[in-house]
Amino acid sequence: MEEKKIYSRPKSLRDVTMSYCPGCGHSTVHKLIAEVVDELGIREKMVGVAPVGCAVFAYDFWDFDVTEAPHGRTPVVATAIKRVLPENIVFSYQGDGDLASIGMAETLHTANRGENITVIFINNANYGMTGGQLAPTTLIGQQTTTSPMGRDAANYGYPIKVAELLSQLEGVKYLERVKVTDAPSTIKAKKAIKKAFLNQINKVGYSFVEVLSSCPTNWGMEPTESNKWIDEKMQEYFPIGKIKDVEK
Amino acid sequence: MRKGKIKIDFDRCKGCLLCIRECKVKEIKEGKKANKYGYLVPEFICSGNCNACTLCAIVCPEAAIEVYEIIEAKK
């Protein structure tokens, strides 16, 4: 009788406990990125740019080069690195505040310039690191620490669908929204992430994957409940699927 | 049918229980032992129903599950 290992921790994910909460989507996506990096054999070329947010410590979890960036400027730092080192694989990894609030201009202009980088957007409808405040992606009616009565459009505006917003820009080649609420959706999410990195390797251009991700702590729900909330409520407003896919 | 088993990394697990929800053959149950962080780590029941589908490992946010396929020796 033989035991053959068929699934284990990816090499590019350091053997440490990540600082994310139980059931957090960040952990899952970190794992998927590490798996993709291993499968594509690009660890030695990777340069990641970490955001300000829960993922600020990302450089402690991946075993490749990662830099900090000022809040929201993440894709700009990634752009500069890619322009200086075009053969490296450079990506920007960001949350709601970093990508869609303070960094909105940086996000739009990087996309508009069509920089050949990969952008991974973790959408968990709130600002996690700072304790659960309203984010540009918070749903109407959703309670947060700065919208205790629930988000209303008159005061806070509507949630932003970033992937759709970017789709009009010529420079953007690939946009897909995914989720990681169960194994099948996680498998699809990994495929999208892999494609986004392959696009960079094949010089197709700016590729963006938005991941609907759970934040059990700030949503005040168990991880399994949180994933259900994504399946039932978040997905209603933020449709899963490909928004743009331009081959070279 | 494939036969398999899993190993859950005791210290990496955060007790989110997504693996239990994912397992179609009910081979994982809630555990009673806490790891050094205080998380109650699920346990592999190991009653022979595991088919090495790897769905639990795929959904695990912490990459804390290793999956093995048990290959019977050729008679």
Place this chain on the structure above:
Amino acid sequence: MSVNTEKVFIKGNQAIVEAALDANCRFYAGYPITPQNEIPEMMSKRMRDAGGVFIQAESELISINLVLGAGVAGARAMTTSSSPGISLMQEGISYMAGCEIPGVIVNVQRGGPGLGNIAPSQSDYFQATKPGHGDYRMIVLAPHNIQEMYDFSFEAFDLADKYRNPVMILADGLLGQMMENIELKRGNKPKYPDKDKKWALTGAKGRHGQKILSLLMKPGGLEAHNFDLFEKYKNMEKDELRFEAFNINEKNEYLIVAFGTVARIAKGAVKKSQRNIGLIRPVTVWPFPYEEIKKAAKNVKKVFVFEMNMGQMLNDVKIAVEDSSKIEFYGRPGGGVPTSEELYSFINKVK
């Protein structure tokens, strides 16, 4: 390759472009703002011809962060702007200091505060020498002619790489727009490594991943880092202090302290005067020549501080001079530029 000097008649803004290219800078990002627009305009052609990266950034926020990113990847990078744009860059500059990322920032100052005007000024002295958030310092070079606009911009890249720190050139709109005969030193080699920096993030080839950060959350971590940075800054103070002593001697009746354009104008007042007047011109406004000013001020009757602002370097002169009651200040804010006659009259009027 030997250094061959090329004599040219050029604008201050262009001298900065030439210096950067000569110093092997191959990354420029900038946003248009008067009075330095010639720099991004010239860079858009010259940098690309040199095989480098030119990006017209969509804001000064993006400019400084592009320079930060280029620095992370180990490249020599520069951005230029003017007063309100430099305000936008404070966050990025602080991050560069905290993360120890080299880079060069040029401020071609204009009148302020707010939108101000587009005339020359020195009203960003505080912003430059007592910079953004957190305890950090950076070398600030203040040119006073076009030759120095070229020389200092060249050396700034070496200083940035030597100390892994941002370096600022504090110029003004007059210097930016003025044209003079200068010598370009083509073939001058950088003194410090402009490539192959071990700490840079170029991909984890044959090694584990490296990180660049300024966030240190463990108790005592950030405090220790600050002490380390200050060891570095102490070395800067020791080795990089520069100043000009113009007509300084034991018989000086008066002392003038001025920097940049105003120092040049004040030299005219010194030459015109019957009195024996010495002038100390801080060339680095950080580190600042406190000791030299203290020494020169000891036996004079009056110390004149002239600036194109409401009194900023004045504070540093007050710290330096033991008897601050002998300090007289004359300033022209909001884009006003004094003449040497004006300064000469002021000196004569004082009892």
